[in-house]
Amino acid sequence: MADLRINLAGIESPNPFWLASAPPTNTGYQVQRAFEAGWGGAVWKTLGDPILNVSSRFAAVNFNGQRVAGFNNIELITDRPLEVNLQEIYETKKRFPNHTIIASLMVEPRQEKWHEIVKRVEDVGVDGLELNFGCPHGMAERGMGSASGQVPELVEKQTFWVKEVAKTPVIVKLTPNITDITVTAEAAVAGGADAISMINTINSLAGVDLDSWNTVPNVAGKGAHGGYCGPAVKPIALNMVAECARSPHINVPISGIGGISNWRDAAEFMLMGSSCVQICTAAMHHGFGIVEDMIDGLSNYLDEKGLASVMDLVGRSVQRYSSWGDLDLNYKVVAQINNDVCINCNKCHIACEDTSHQCIDLYTESGRPMLKVREDDCVGCNLCSIVCPVDGAITMVEKKGLSPMTWNERQALMGQYASTTILK
Amino acid sequence: MSAYEEAVLEMKNIDSLLSQGYDIAHVYENLSGMFVELKKDEERENVQLLTADARKYLSIKLREQAADN
Numbered sequence A: 001m002a003d004l005r006i007n008l009a010g011i012e013s014p015n016p017f018w019l020a021s022a023p024p025t026n027t028g029y030q031v032q033r034a035f036e037a038g039w040g041g042a043v044w045k046t047l048g049d050p051i052l053n054v055s056s057r058f059a060a061v062n063f064n065g066q067r068v069a070g071f072n073n074i075e076l077i078t079d080r081p082l083e084v085n086l087q088e089i090y091e092t093k094k095r096f097p098n099h100t101i102i103a104s105l106m107v108e109p110r111q112e113k114w115h116e117i118v119k120r121v122e123d124v125g126v127d128g129l130e131l132n133f134g135c136p137h138g139m140a141e142r143g144m145g146s147a148s149g150q151v152p153e154l155v156e157k158q159t160f161w162v163k164e165v166a167k168t169p170v171i172v173k174l175t176p177n178i179t180d181i182t183v184t185a186e187a188a189v190a191g192g193a194d195a196i197s198m199i200n201t202i203n204s205l206a207g208v209d210l211d212s213w214n215t216v217p218n219v220a221g222k223g224a225h226g227g228y229c230g231p232a233v234k235p236i237a238l239n240m241v242a243e244c245a246r247s248p249h250i251n252v253p254i255s256g257i258g259g260i261s262n263w264r265d266a267a268e269f270m271l272m273g274s275s276c277v278q279i280c281t282a283a284m285h286h287g288f289g290i291v292e293d294m295i296d297g298l299s300n301y302l303d304e305k306g307l308a309s310v311m312d313l314v315g316r317s318v319q320r321y322s323s324w325g326d327l328d329l330n331y332k333v334v335a336q337i338n339n340d341v342c343i344n345c346n347k348c349h350i351a352c353e354d355t356s357h358q359c360i361d362l363y364t365e366s367g368r369p370m371l372k373v374r375e376d377d378c379v380g381c382n383l384c385s386i387v388c389p390v391d392g393a394i395t396m397v398e399k400k401g402l403s404p405m406t407w408n409e410r411q412a413l414m415g416q417y418a419s420t421t422i423l424k
Numbered sequence B: 001m002s003a004y005e006e007a008v009l010e011m012k013n014i015d016s017l018l019s020q021g022y023d024i025a026h027v028y029e030n031l032s033g034m035f036v037e038l039k040k041d042e043e044r045e046n047v048q049l050l051t052a053d054a055r056k057y058l059s060i061k062l063r064e065q066a067a068d069n
């Protein structure tokens, strides 16, 4: 059986599955139950300056029968006294010395504030710190969370202040509410971060009630933007992790967060450079028990792949993630339809005819309706195979094309033969 | 005519000029496509390529020519 232990910037954990800082890690009772269930680590619900929460905090986006495809919240950081949290962290760590407890922190961007809270949480024996520069609502209006996480100088400065006094590794949790996350990731590294984590939630409004015209959720008839997470955000989070992992300027380990719901998602994040993963929405939807399947699934996968340690998975796909300009312009795939499996719903024909390249022909053979792709006109967009409801009915197959040439290579070549005037 | 057939016509035209001994002298791209100037001694031929596939093809021919020179 593969070794599931991980090491993130010196922080060791029995497995890569951590609960993200959120309601599941609000109390010692919950975190201890999570550890009993099998979670390797927990990032405690963010500690910091006193806040007050509103009632009616969450909303979900259901899509085509799937409940909680996306999850929206307007909850702030912990509203419990620091002393209570510290006592529970101490007790939990004492009971579970080999499990990982990270203290998530958020205070005003002032040096003395950061120094004070870092010393107090480290005194109770946490394994590391996570600086929450990500919450998009409530705290941001007070200059914290994503408000400071969106300003690279503030990310760097606050990380630096923490590093001045921290004895344990410092993870900087980044907000996705920014155009290019590598900029703030680099700022965290410049400030001395030992690791980065991403993503926090994405600015969102879950919906508008068509009867009352209130926002969803609403607080006494008023709404405010919240933070979006859950399965819907996974591709956004995965790209942000991958962009940081492949940046030559960001050489610290990554803890991946965002829409991870099962071991497969976790493995994808690890292949793209995450040394561990953090999970919130899936645990809120299905309970702590989901970690069992995650451990089994990942473990079996590693065995199948012949990998002795889960750390051998980390970053293995990063080199395959490139820039568009480095893709081969002449690589060609085309769609092939298996008429034996096809149910003639014609969704591929409609999609191609209406919204792609009009290369799927309808015809009849011995009175039977058939579909055929005109391969020369197929651009390999994949749309038909995406909309097809039957597995195996449409396959995208590779075709021999021209010899490989990327856009960047082409433009360099064109530059040598460039004419600055329009030729007639 | 399908997009592919349009591209084939443009590629054939390029092939025909190259087989007559023309070399690609200059290329230029703008909103109207790719403009290619080919020359053989003092003779000049100008071709406008409209299709994406032919523009890719021309790039490959350009690389072959650059490698030969």
Ligand SMILES: Cc1cc2nc3c(=O)[nH]c(=O)nc-3n(C[C@H](O)[C@H](O)[C@H](O)COP(=O)(O)O)c2cc1C
Pocket: A020, A021, A022, A023, A045, A046, A071, A072, A073, A075, A076, A077, A078, A104, A132, A134, A135, A173, A199, A200, A201, A228, A229, A230, A231, A233, A257, A258, A259, A260, A278, A279, A280, A281, A282
């Ligand atoms: C209700 C709720 C409260 C959250 N509170 C915090 C918090 O206090 N601190 C923090 O860093 N992130 C907080 N988050 C963000 C999560 O830690 C995580 O980054 C985000 O939900 C994405 O992961 P997921 O898709 O697995 O839910 C919260 C998320 C939710 C849903």
